Amino acid sequence: MGLVHEIDFGTPASKSEKQVTLTVDGFEVTVPEGTSIMRASMDAGIEIPKLCATDMVDAFGSCRLCLVEIEGRNGTPSSCTTPVAPGMVVHTQTGRLKDIRKGVMELYISDHPLDCLTCAANGDCELQDMAGAVGLRDVRYGYEGDNHVRAKNDGAENFKWMAKDESNPYFTYDPSKCIVCSRCVRACEEVQGTFALTIEGRGFDSRVSPGAHELFLDSECVSCGACVQACPTATLTEKSVIEIGQPEHSVVTTCAYCGVGCSFKAEMRGEELVRMVPWKDGKANRGHSCVKGRFAYGYATHKERILNPMIREKISDPWREVSWEEAIEYTNKEFRRIQYQYGRGAVGGITSSRCTNEETYLVQKLIRQGFRNNNVDTCARVCHSPTGYGLGQTYGTSAGTQDFDSVEQTDVALIIGANPASAHPVFASRLKKRIRAGAKLIVIDPRRTEMVKSAHIQAEHHLALKPGTNVAVVTAMAHVIVTEGLFNEAFIRERCDWSEFQDYIEFVSDPRHSPEEVEKLSGVPAETIRGAARLYATGGNGAIYYGLGVTEHSQGSTTVIGIANLAMLTGNIGRPGVGVNPLRGQNNVQGSCDMGSFPHELPGYRHVSGDAVRDIYDSLWGVKLDEEPGLRIPNMLDAAVDGTFKGIYIQGEDILQSDPDTKHVSAGLAAMECVVVQDLFLNETANYAHVFLPGSTFLEKDGTFTNAERRINRVRKVMTPKNGYADWEVTQLLAQAMGLNWNYKHPSEIMDEIAKTTPSFALVSYDRLEKMGSVQWPCNEKAPEGTPIMHIDGFVRGKGKFIRTEYVATDEKTGPRFPLLLTTGRILSQYNVGAQTRRTENVAWHAEDLLEIHPHDAENRGLRDGDWVRLKSRAGETTLRAQVTDRVSPGVVYTTFHHPDTQANVITTDFSDWATNCPEYKVTAVQVSPSNGPSDWQKEYNEQAQQSRRIAGHLEAAE
Amino acid sequence: MSHDDGRMSTKQKLVYMANQIATFFDSKPHEEGVAGIAEHINKFWDPRMRRQFFEMLDAGGDGMKPTVIEAGATIRRPRQDAA
Ligand code: SF4
């Protein structure tokens, strides 16, 4: 195996189309105009010594090690900052260059500790490499004079010396090893866009500093790891490398956290994971990462992970550890009994957006082929189901239209109800980079998110609307575009249905949709709406990125339609730089939807009522599939409470914590007779489970994830499953126990079946993924290389369809009892319900959920920052601590839902999107009042949770 | 139409959902809107939801919007043996 080595070309690639030919050390080389001499040489296989250059950041030219001589030019220019020119003749190794380089290295080494043997970077240090490369043999200067290396000089305090900063849980900063190359500073600025680091002081006194003399943990640093990657020495080093040592082999795989789907090299020593390093060839992340994928994998080996199957008859019993055979047989018997007793439709299952495509496919197959019904749903129900409906209706497919690279050509980005800096950090970094290069930004969000204003980023317009008024605001933007004649008539005539467009303009031109009218309900100044609409319509390539702030509303699907209308009106569809891009939450939300996780759809979004589609599966699987749609998650819970739904197989989801109206969810679960939970940990849902099947992590299995840009990325197994089986194998055991003839030996065989039965996946195979690295569906005869951008020559449905979007206020209204509007969201360091991230050092950044409240509302209630408050809605109440901030507007409060102790979903109600039942998370009328501790519900809940987590034979509960 | 704790029963929810769907289709021409409601419910509601829906519709459709009641004519009645 060995390590996957990536070439460092020293400076970023030039995008120029014009080619230039030059000679380097006698070799002719042709490169794009604007390429540095350093990179051109590397292209020719000649590695010029360097320290301050690396291809993830722009050249800076400070170390003077990369000097070259150019015929006909004086001096010794640095190759990293000098661009190539036609006919240039470069020499990289001459007597003069050798002397200068040795001198430079001698100076560096004279102020560097010589503890190479015990240094964590031993074997992976560029300073060491360069000393070798330039042939440094002796160092004439000692540490006698000024140095940064020793704490004391001859017994006296050395004020130039700085202690190690170990505050960040994942990496250390050891200033004594710093060569002040500023690669870290540039990485933080250019790649991450956080600007947390600076070089303080001048000349010999200069040092790297997070913020103004802060510790890393206290600074703006978001722990993305870019600086650690950029650092050529051991100054910034992963703690895991310090502890374990250098890796010996690596495997390319995909992050299992969010929908960006970053590619990583899992660097290993035996079966021990040493570190995750973002992979430069990863097409979603281009070598960047965030704190979750880069560092937060410790949950995989967390002591609370359950490794043995367990069963119990009643949820009040302690768990009993059993063999896999017993657990599988028990489940099989129970499901058979339930179906016999209550009917075929009394059982169902939930697929996981955290699991692979192959695993999801098998779960829905088990339900359709084994249970013989369509009662399958997935957590996308609670996040992006309105995207499926809205884009499906208007464009003919739920697919996001672009790849992430597209953002590099965007001129105006319109972000609606999403906070990529928290939820899709690597995409946010790429977007910020584009904005720093001049693109404009419009943000529609009730909250002043990091995107609205952060280092070197400032949104042109922030539409801080009242939660629940998305449709009105989006429609008002369309009103401006239509009434001011800013629409793209040529595009509409060619690509869209003209009569539907006529109908739509009639609708949207009505004065009730004017910004002046909409201002009254949304609270957004009319001029701001007008400004935003004009900018989006006329500012060049306009791209819309939206998130759960759009979908999780009772009019979620309508807003998605409104967004689709905006893009069609302005012709912002079908080329790079534009489009409609749903930012999907979990790593494989896209994939789980593609794989037929919805109760009305077979894989590839084909409705179950279609005879031709069912025939494909009927003949392959040897059963007659049910032609009736099945139950969606909320409907399953309703049916459970009504007594007609009794058994559920849940793979890798925690619906008790993630779904709205916790009390209703727990009532539904409690009414079931067999709840099977397959997961890594005893999650909240498992409190109501009768069977627990231990799950495996993404490090322990082969498969694929599909990210938000429809990119199918490989997940590769780097270690043996600690629980014994990968999740797909567990589902297969269950299927075999039910008498189904399944014999998959490897997930690639599952993908082959998917390709055979799903037209948009027809040419996807592990072989192709091996060759191409990744591929974006549709991938079939028409697009063998995949489809980075959709709707290029026309919409999937034929003509784009404009649909009226009437604003209807939600029934969730504020009043005297509940005068504030609660909206919910996520933060960077935690992920979804936090089951994984809470079991990593990421808790350093987010120990608890906080309630953000405007100073005005806080003062009215006598609340101060940090106070315990009671948060109450008509559904329930909970307590948490307040954070007083003007990030939220008066009348609006905001919290996250990462911690089970908070149970923010006790508060959320059962209102949902009209088309898809996606819950209305983003608007709940609440009251906030002072409190002195956890609510009765929280106490009861905790007690119940503790009781139900007991395992017979174990002294303590598992959590 | 809510319970004491502010929650709807399953049947109340179904009426509520059907009315929500109808509200979206209000902005369409009448015929098209009614057809839209029926198509939506046929596509997304499982048989037991439709069965409960018809129980209420057949009992007079209390609380249902007129367009929902009208759409009832083209919503598929679930087969007896359906799940
Ligand atoms: S970890 Fe990321 S955010 Fe923190 S200093 Fe390094 S580059 Fe900047």
Ligand code: SF4
């Ligand atoms: S910390 Fe590393 S990357 Fe930053 S200046 Fe020092 S040596 Fe260079």
Ligand code: SF4
């Ligand atoms: S969590 Fe998302 S952005 Fe962060 S590394 Fe993983 S895939 Fe990339």
Ligand code: FES
């Ligand atoms: S690498 Fe070019 S000056 Fe440092």
